[in-house]
Amino acid sequence: MKLQINEKFLEIDAPEDTPLLWILREEAGLTGTKFGCGRALCGACTVHVNGDPKRSCVLAVGDCVGKKITTIEGLPAPDGTLHPVQEAWIAENVPQCGYCQSGQIMSATALLAKRRAPTDAEIDAVMSANICRCGTYPRIRAAIHRAAQTMRDQEQAHETPQVPADSAK
Amino acid sequence: VNETEISRRGFLNALGVAGLLSLGCEIGCGGVRASVIRRADQTGDLSPNAFVTVKKDGRVQVAIDKAEFGQGVATMYSTLVAEELDVPFDRIDFHFADSLPEYRTSLNIQLTGGSSSTREGYLPLRLAAASAREMLVVAAAGEWGALPSDCKTDAGFVIHEPTKRKLGYGSLTIKAAHQPIPEKPKLKAPSQFKLIGKQGKRVDLRQKVDGSARFGIDVVIPNMVRAYVIHGPVFGAQAKSVRADVAKKMRGIIDVFAFPGGVAIVAEKYWQARAAAPFVDIAWDDGEVEGLDTETMRKAVRAYSDDGDSVRNDGNADKAITHSTAKITAIYEGPFLAHAPMEPQNCTALVTGNKVEIWAPCQAPSLVQSYVAHALGISDDDVLVHTTLMGGAFGRRILADFAVQAAHIAKRIQRPVQMIWTRESDMTQGFYRPQLTAKMRGGVTADGRVAGVAIHSIGQSILLDSASAVPAAIPGVPRGIQSVITSSLKALIASDTITDMFTTEGISDTVYAIENFDVSVTPINTNLPVASWRSVGHSFNGFVMESTIDELAHAAKIDPLEFRRRTLPSSSRAHRVLDAVAALAKWGARTPGIGRGIARHESFETEVAEIADVEIVNGRIKVRRVFVAVDCGTVVNPDIVRAQVEGAIIFGLSAALDQEITLTNGVVMQKNFDAYPPLRMHESPEITVQIIASEKPPTGIGEPALPPIGPAVANAIFELTGIRLRRLPLQRAWNEAHA
Numbered sequence: 001m002k003l004q005i006n007e008k009f010l011e012i013d014a015p016e017d018t019p020l021l022w023i024l025r026e027e028a029g030l031t032g033t034k035f036g037c038g039r040a041l042c043g044a045c046t047v048h049v050n051g052d053p054k055r056s057c058v059l060a061v062g063d064c065v066g067k068k069i070t071t072i073e074g075l076p077a078p079d080g081t082l083h084p085v086q087e088a089w090i091a092e093n094v095p096q097c098g099y100c101q102s103g104q105i106m107s108a109t110a111l112l113a114k115r116r117a118p119t120d121a122e123i124d125a126v127m128s129a130n131i132c133r134c135g136t137y138p139r140i141r142a143a144i145h146r147a148a149q150t151m152r153d154q155e156q157a158h159e160t161p162q163v164p165a166d167s168a169k
Numbered sequence: 170v171n172e173t174e175i176s177r178r179g180f181l182n183a184l185g186v187a188g189l190l191s192l193g194c195e196i197g198c199g200g201v202r203a204s205v206i207r208r209a210d211q212t213g214d215l216s217p218n219a220f221v222t223v224k225k226d227g228r229v230q231v232a233i234d235k236a237e238f239g240q241g242v243a244t245m246y247s248t249l250v251a252e253e254l255d256v257p258f259d260r261i262d263f264h265f266a267d268s269l270p271e272y273r274t275s276l277n278i279q280l281t282g283g284s285s286s287t288r289e290g291y292l293p294l295r296l297a298a299a300s301a302r303e304m305l306v307v308a309a310a311g312e313w314g315a316l317p318s319d320c321k322t323d324a325g326f327v328i329h330e331p332t333k334r335k336l337g338y339g340s341l342t343i344k345a346a347h348q349p350i351p352e353k354p355k356l357k358a359p360s361q362f363k364l365i366g367k368q369g370k371r372v373d374l375r376q377k378v379d380g381s382a383r384f385g386i387d388v389v390i391p392n393m394v395r396a397y398v399i400h401g402p403v404f405g406a407q408a409k410s411v412r413a414d415v416a417k418k419m420r421g422i423i424d425v426f427a428f429p430g431g432v433a434i435v436a437e438k439y440w441q442a443r444a445a446a447p448f449v450d451i452a453w454d455d456g457e458v459e460g461l462d463t464e465t466m467r468k469a470v471r472a473y474s475d476d477g478d479s480v481r482n483d484g485n486a487d488k489a490i491t492h493s494t495a496k497i498t499a500i501y502e503g504p505f506l507a508h509a510p511m512e513p514q515n516c517t518a519l520v521t522g523n524k525v526e527i528w529a530p531c532q533a534p535s536l537v538q539s540y541v542a543h544a545l546g547i548s549d550d551d552v553l554v555h556t557t558l559m560g561g562a563f564g565r566r567i568l569a570d571f572a573v574q575a576a577h578i579a580k581r582i583q584r585p586v587q588m589i590w591t592r593e594s595d596m597t598q599g600f601y602r603p604q605l606t607a608k609m610r611g612g613v614t615a616d617g618r619v620a621g622v623a624i625h626s627i628g629q630s631i632l633l634d635s636a637s638a639v640p641a642a643i644p645g646v647p648r649g650i651q652s653v654i655t656s657s658l659k660a661l662i663a664s665d666t667i668t669d670m671f672t673t674e675g676i677s678d679t680v681y682a683i684e685n686f687d688v689s690v691t692p693i694n695t696n697l698p699v700a701s702w703r704s705v706g707h708s709f710n711g712f713v714m715e716s717t718i719d720e721l722a723h724a725a726k727i728d729p730l731e732f733r734r735r736t737l738p739s740s741s742r743a744h745r746v747l748d749a750v751a752a753l754a755k756w757g758a759r760t761p762g763i764g765r766g767i768a769r770h771e772s773f774e775t776e777v778a779e780i781a782d783v784e785i786v787n788g789r790i791k792v793r794r795v796f797v798a799v800d801c802g803t804v805v806n807p808d809i810v811r812a813q814v815e816g817a818i819i820f821g822l823s824a825a826l827d828q829e830i831t832l833t834n835g836v837v838m839q840k841n842f843d844a845y846p847p848l849r850m851h852e853s854p855e856i857t858v859q860i861i862a863s864e865k866p867p868t869g870i871g872e873p874a875l876p877p878i879g880p881a882v883a884n885a886i887f888e889l890t891g892i893r894l895r896r897l898p899l900q901r902a903w904n905e906a907h908a
Contacts, residue, residue, distance in 0.1 A: 032380020072380035096239025098377030099560025135819025
């Protein structure tokens with residue numbers, strides 16, 4: 001079976017019904033994705049499959065063939081620059097123990113890819129799938145708003161027409 | 170005891186063996202100094218004690234003897250060292266200390282619990298850094314032929330003030346190591362602090378947002394195999410027989426066998442072991458708690474008389490209550506609670522001959538040493554524990570049961586084994602906050618004051634279940650004697666010669682001035698082990714005490730804030746914190762449809778008062794806002810204090826509203842987060858925290874914000890609806906009141 005994980009291809013030999021979580025952790029060596037409940041109840045194992053947040057603890061690896069899998073390790077730019085959501089997590093001092101945060105961040109990035117300015121209700125609807133026992137929810141909410149702002153600002157900076165330097169000629 | 174004495178004892182304690190040797194030095198030996206010099210000559214680094222190493226490149230390595238599970242100890246200790254050593258914060262590196270004798274800094278145990286990280290480290294870590302700083306100063310002064318008193322330190326340099334010459338710490342380490350280790354290093358005055366009270370960032374943020382932080386479950390050791398464990402349906406059940414013919418032939422499977430505690434499926438990969446689990450047939454024995462039924466237990470306890478073993482007896486509570494103008498009788502009840510940290514219990518172990526190496530997400534590495542050694546019949550010193558990062562702890566990881574299981578499996582396999590429990594095992598394998606009951610009688614006088622209160626607490630003794638840890642805390646006790654001490658201690662507790670303070674803590678030592686006050690306790694026992702759960706006895710007793718006071722306030726027809734004010738000693742810290750939260754929340758203001766409840770509690774030397782705004786929407790209790798005032802002494806990192814308060818409230822609300830562990834015929838009914846629901850984001854309240862400025866030494870912060878939240882919510886529900894909920898979890902009590 002060939003998997004595409006974080007833009008890289010990985011050939012794996014495992015039964016198709018093996019949960020993706022354990023393939024990521026044990027075969028791909030990507031331990032940022034965490035085991036929490038094994039039943040899609042806590043969100044600690046959240047990854048993106050074709051951009052959608054999925055609970056990898058109940059997702060059969062066989063169903064991921066031909067799809068793009070992104071884990072927390074694949075979120076920063078190739079030069080190591082963190083995703084605006086990760087930066088916002090640092091700015092808001094979100095993590096305590098940190099164990100659930102990969103899953104939280106993957107849920108949040110998937111949300112922000114679809115909603116540029118999510119309301120609290122929209123944040124709740126998506127983020128209530130992820131449990132944090134340390135109780136970082138108020139900071140996660142603040143970090144999502146902050147990241148949304150940063151991403152909107154970046155987009156705007158991108159879209160502002162640039163006058164070419166040689167246009168005066 | 171004054172602060173200097175505390176600091177002296179704390180310093181020696183923190184320096185552990187090195188510290189004890191220094192004490193020896195006072196009567197004439199040079200062992201520590203010689204080893205500091207030897208180490209510097211070998212490595213070029215200055216290591217004057219077990220906590221601080223100034224490297225020859227000018228960076229500073231801090232050994233964190235505590236476990237980090239989000240309470241921020243790595244950041245706190247890094248801050249304390251950077252402050253006293255005068256180095257930039259980003260020049261600090263840290264690691265978690267292995268289970269070595271010099272790190273047994275909590276009653277001779279290496280333990281993280283009791284909200285002790287900052288309390289216990291505040292002076293020792295600063296002294297350890299100040300000691301290194303003074304040695305660097307003397308070394309630099311020697312270089313210049315100058316007086317140390319003419320030198321100051323800043324940003325990793327020693328500076329000769331008259332000439333402005335400067336030398337970096339890295340260039341001074343070897344010379345500094347040859348200087349005498351200061352006996353009483355001078356600490357900064359609070360007015361000189363540059364980082365303490367100001368430093369806001371954590372040291373471990375990047376690794377916790379990019380997935381690179383390594384928790385216990387992420388440990389990888391060369392040649393390591395994985396173990397999936399099946400536990401019996403009843404706590405303590407042992408496998409009578411295991412049929413695993415099919416499973417053993419499956420891909421990757423190395424072995425399937427019963428061990429003390431369960432059945433292990435060991436494979437090259439965890440996913441292989443997991444896949445084989447359905448093909449293993451196990452016949453279990455009856456276990457240790459067969460027949461245990463929490464509802465039966467509850468009914469039996471409700472029928473208990475009002476008399477227990479006296480813990481406190483001031484004045485004459487019976488008489489005062491009899492003659493009071495308004496009386497209340499109540500039974501408060503709280504269930505067993507699981508810790509349910511996000512990272513399920515796991516442990517990596519390697520057994521080689523008589524030596525064991527453990528990599529564990531654990532709160533008490535030295536207890537892991539003792540329990541593993543005992544289980545395998547070897548000596549404590551033959552067990553080395555590496556403490557990893559951990560995904561939550563909350564008291565559960567003080568236990569060593571999971572490490573003992575991993576050691577049993579590793580002993581058989583003779584390769585490094587990583588054992589990972591399922592969430593279901595994590596939740597059903599005991600060590601809960603005990604199921605607790607308090608029977609209260611109280612009365613108020615005609616002029617609106619407390620006449621008397623009698624509280625009878627009934628519950629399983631956390632002390633009894635912790636007794637086996639006590640001898641491990643006494644140095645040099647042979648194993649045979651340890652078990653004698655344990656059994657004697659258990660007998661003393663069981664016979665009530667030693668009272669379990671945990672069952673009544675927060676009640677018997679309340680700061681409320683109650684003239685006629687009777688507190689008694691009746692221990693009960695089950696074979697289901699109980700343990701410390703975030704805020705221990707206070708987790709329930711805050712609810713008992715603050716429900717009691719609220720009920721008496723309403724019986725006296727006095728505002729609950731005012732009633733608390735008049736029941737507290739007038740100049741007390743509790744008074745000030747209560748007034749602060751009342752001002753923060755504007756206590757007198759009310760919004761239609763929203764009930765307000767107030768509660769305060771002191772635990773781990775910290776005073777916390779909270780006001781909760783509560784609504785009931787379609788039968789669901791919704792906590793909208795929580796206002797908090799907290800006095801935890803000197804604050805090292807204000808943002809971490811706020812984070813701990815927010816966290817304790819959300820953790821406490823999960824339990825107060827919804828969580829309970831129940832058993833039917835010995836079987837735990839809640840196996841995963843669906844049946845044991847933690848609060849999720851959509852129900853998380855807005856939390857506003859005010860920290861009261863203080864120059865007193867730091868006190869606990871990981872736990873103290875938890876006890877007031879349950880009663881604040883129950884008191885708000887009473888204000889809103891007139892219904893007094895006395896049983897936790899509150900949502901269940903509400904549902905039953907409306908069934």
